[in-house]
Amino acid sequence: MLGASLLNLTILILQFNNFYGSITPQLCHLTRIQLLDLSRNNISGTIPKCLNSLTTLTQKRSSSQTIQHSILGDYLGGYISGCYDDEASLTWKGFRAKFRSNLGLLKSIDLSSNKLIGEIPSEITYLVGLISLNLSRNKLTGQIPSRIGNLQELESLDLSRNQINDRISTSLSRIARLGKLDSSENNLFGKIPIGTQLQSYDYAYGGNPLLCGAPLPRTCPEEEKGPGQPVLVNQDGQDGLITQGYYISIGLGFAVGVWGVCGTLLLNRSCRYTYFNFLNFLNDWLYAKAAITRQRILNR
Numbered sequence: 145m146l147g148a149s150l151l152n153l154t155i156l157i158l159q160f161n162n163f164y165g166s167i168t169p170q171l172c173h174l175t176r177i178q179l180l181d182l183s184r185n186n187i188s189g190t191i192p193k194c195l196n197s198l199t200t201l202t203q204k205r206s207s208s209q210t211i212q213h214s215i216l217g218d219y220l221g222g223y224i225s226g227c228y229d230d231e232a233s234l235t236w237k238g239f240r241a242k243f244r245s246n247l248g249l250l251k252s253i254d255l256s257s258n259k260l261i262g263e264i265p266s267e268i269t270y271l272v273g274l275i276s277l278n279l280s281r282n283k284l285t286g287q288i289p290s291r292i293g294n295l296q297e298l299e300s301l302d303l304s305r306n307q308i309n310d311r312i313s314t315s316l317s318r319i320a321r322l323g324k325l326d327s328s329e330n331n332l333f334g335k336i337p338i339g340t341q342l343q344s345y346d347y348a349y350g351g352n353p354l355l356c357g358a359p360l361p362r363t364c365p366e367e368e369k370g371p372g373q374p375v376l377v378n379q380d381g382q383d384g385l386i387t388q389g390y391y392i393s394i395g396l397g398f399a400v401g402v403w404g405v406c407g408t409l410l411l412n413r414s415c416r417y418t419y420f421n422f423l424n425f426l427n428d429w430l431y432a433k434a435a436i437t438r439q440r441i442l443n444r
């Protein structure tokens with residue numbers, strides 16, 4: 145599909161067509177691609193794992209603010225040369241937007257509204273230059289890559305309407321710029337990660353019945369128990385204070401205590417010396433103290 149002449153492509157927008165079949169791994173040869181929009185097609189298969197070879201997207205800096213093209217050629221009998229700034233329209237934070245004066249700064253992947261299956265490849269977390277990522281409205285499963293927080297430049301992330309099915313990644317809270325996060329209509333669970341800006345902007349989490357924490361009305365289990373309440377909450381009312389968890393904590397406590405002393409002595413040489421030196425000292429001291437006391441008593 146991709147000839148050598150295409151390898152310098154910086155923008156590829158094929159949205160709103162009827163393309164079908166899977167994404168060829170040759171896509172990853174587009175090392176200079178900045179904007180990749182294959183949204184609203186009928187593309188199936190998985191997202192290729194080789195995404196980390198999209199070199200431009202793995203870099204945070206942009207070489208220029210605009211994307212310029214030069215024109216050279218004959219025009220109306222004369223020879224002209226010049227250049228122009230490229231422009232592109234795409235979905236940006238949920239709205240159609242046209243970019244021209246800052247198109248060069250935009251680094252975006254939009255594969256939304258297709259029939260992609262499988263997991264989001266963890267290689268995507270190498271694309272640290274990405275400003276916008278839209279994988280929504282597919283049939284993606286599995287989990288959100290745990291290092292998604294590496295995408296520090298992300299301003300917009302849309303993973304909604306998939307079948308993503310895992311604890312929501314707390315590393316999302318590391319993305320300070322994230323102004324739009326849509327993870328709705330998946331099967332995510334856990335506490336919503338709240339980052340530096342996360343309270344103030346536009347977040348959609350709905351349709352994940354097991355997500356909890358602000359801004360959702362459902363509070364997380366750890367938060368439900370206030371400071372004055374007992375540590376062991378027994379919701380079923382069947383057994384008393386002593387539950388399986390209680391035995392496990394006794395066991396754990398014992399193990400930690402014993403291992404804390406013996407383990408340190410076993411593992412740490414200098415600690416071992418200090419400890420036994422101290423015992424020797426204590427022994428001598430007690431002995432001396434006892435001897436002196438005995439002498440005193442005898443002298444009376």
Ligand SMILES: *[C@@H]1O[C@H](CO)[C@@H](O)[C@H](O)[C@H]1NC(C)=O
Binds near residue numbers: 164
């Ligand atoms: C999408 O692809 C499926 C087969 O994968 C086909 O049955 C369907 O007609 C296609 N839809 C469109 C809108 O092209």
Ligand SMILES: *[C@@H]1O[C@H](CO)[C@@H](O)[C@H](O)[C@H]1NC(C)=O
Binds near residue numbers: 237239281
């Ligand atoms: C993602 O793409 C869908 C269309 O496929 C669009 O409706 C949605 O608004 C986009 N999300 C963002 C955050 O731009």
